[in-house]
Amino acid sequence: MNTVDFDRYDHVRPIRWTGEVLELLDQRVLPFETFYRRLHTFDEVAAAIRDLVVRGAPAIGISAAWGVVLAAKQVSAGDGQAALKQLQPAFDVLNASRPTAVNLAWALGRMRAVLAKSGSDWLSALEQEALAIATEDLAANRLMGRAGAELIDVGSGVLTHCNTGSLATAGFGTALGVIRAGVAEGRIDKVFAGETRPWNQGARLTVWELQEDGIPATLIADAAAAHLMKTGQVQWVVVGADRICANGDTANKIGTYQLAIAARHHGVKVMVVAPSSTVDMDTASGEHIEIEERDPGELLTALGKRTVAEGIVAWNPVFDVTPHDLIDAIVTERGVILSPDETGMRAVFGTP
Numbered sequence: 429m430n431t432v433d434f435d436r437y438d439h440v441r442p443i444r445w446t447g448e449v450l451e452l453l454d455q456r457v458l459p460f461e462t463f464y465r466r467l468h469t470f471d472e473v474a475a476a477i478r479d480l481v482v483r484g485a486p487a488i489g490i491s492a493a494w495g496v497v498l499a500a501k502q503v504s505a506g507d508g509q510a511a512l513k514q515l516q517p518a519f520d521v522l523n524a525s526r527p528t529a530v531n532l533a534w535a536l537g538r539m540r541a542v543l544a545k546s547g548s549d550w551l552s553a554l555e556q557e558a559l560a561i562a563t564e565d566l567a568a569n570r571l572m573g574r575a576g577a578e579l580i581d582v583g584s585g586v587l588t589h590c591n592t593g594s595l596a597t598a599g600f601g602t603a604l605g606v607i608r609a610g611v612a613e614g615r616i617d618k619v620f621a622g623e624t625r626p627w628n629q630g631a632r633l634t635v636w637e638l639q640e641d642g643i644p645a646t647l648i649a650d651a652a653a654a655h656l657m658k659t660g661q662v663q664w665v666v667v668g669a670d671r672i673c674a675n676g677d678t679a680n681k682i683g684t685y686q687l688a689i690a691a692r693h694h695g696v697k698v699m700v701v702a703p704s705s706t707v708d709m710d711t712a713s714g715e716h717i718e719i720e721e722r723d724p725g726e727l728l729t730a731l732g733k734r735t736v737a738e739g740i741v742a743w744n745p746v747f748d749v750t751p752h753d754l755i756d757a758i759v760t761e762r763g764v765i766l767s768p769d770e771t772g773m774r775a776v777f778g779t780p
């Protein structure tokens with residue numbers, strides 16, 4: 429088995445901290461424009477998360493943490509507790525920017541906890557914590573990449589959905605990290621990516637990231653997935669997650685649920701890859717997850733041009749929940765849970 433050269437994949441970075449401003453690679457204009465937007469305030473960070481300048485569960489958590497640092501730079505306080513009182517509105521605005529990915533609340537919780545126990549050095553403590561959140565995410569992705577790839581037999585084909593690569597994380601990616609490791613190790617022969625309508629994360633971002641790495645990939649229409657499985661070209665569906673509940677139910681990009689149903693029908697396995705920051709043991713099961721609904725305009729237009737007759741009504745939920753019994757493996761940096769259920773999740777993530 430070949431080893432994984434992680435440095436080969438480190439060139440796409442969606443989030444850059446300069447010490448003064450946050451720079452976000454604007455994912456709305458990729459792959460044809462590579463443009464870092466410079467943000468100076470927490471309000472700008474919240475808007476960037478809401479408008480998908482930055483997206484992907486771990487990446488929005490990291491960005492929100494830097495948003496707190498930007499807000500903190502405007503505050504004068506003697507210790508962390510005093511700063512926390514003044515920063516509460518910033519925490520609230522950042523937390524409300526997107527509802528489904530738990531990484532956002534998780535990262536803000538870490539920043540809040542650091543403030544609560546800091547003295548006069550609270551600002552540098554916050555900065556160090558934001559950096560730690562990003563550094564730990566990259567390390568988790570590399571671990572998960574190898575752990576997930578181990579489940580894949582040599583000669584396999586895989587299908588992925590949405591974008592779970594460097595763009596969605598601090599680097600390397602979650603599901604795309606497993607695919608990178610699996611290709612590097614010689615296990616994966618063929619990679620397919622669904623377009624991921626309506627925002628086209630698969631078409632605009634995933635196949636571009638793979639092309640940058642020199643990994644051949646084939647784009648399919650989302651509607652071609654069941655046919656792809658029927659023709660025997662894929663053995664695994666490998667996806668990320670925005671929130672994994674205590675029983676293993678998983679919220680991910682809209683369309684994941686129907687992929688899992690089709691996969692079960694065709695004997696294709698489903699792997700969910702996500703860091704522990706995506707695990708929400710306080711939510712018992714998927715029916716309690718808030719599913720973000722975005723502007724129906726995302727469905728009615730393409731590249732800013734109206735493609736649907738005026739007066740048509742559209743509904744645009746952007747996540748769905750895959751029940752745990754349709755998932756074969758949940759891969760985290762803390763452990764791999766096969767045939768996940770509450771017992772398996774609690775064995776890795778603890779009891780309440």
Ligand SMILES: CSC[C@H]1O[C@H](OP(=O)(O)O)[C@H](O)[C@@H]1O
Pocket residue numbers: 483484485486589590591592593596597602603629667668669670679680681682746
């Ligand atoms: C590495 S998690 C990526 C995760 O984020 C996506 O959603 P969005 O593009 O709307 O932020 C999707 O659910 C992916 O699995």
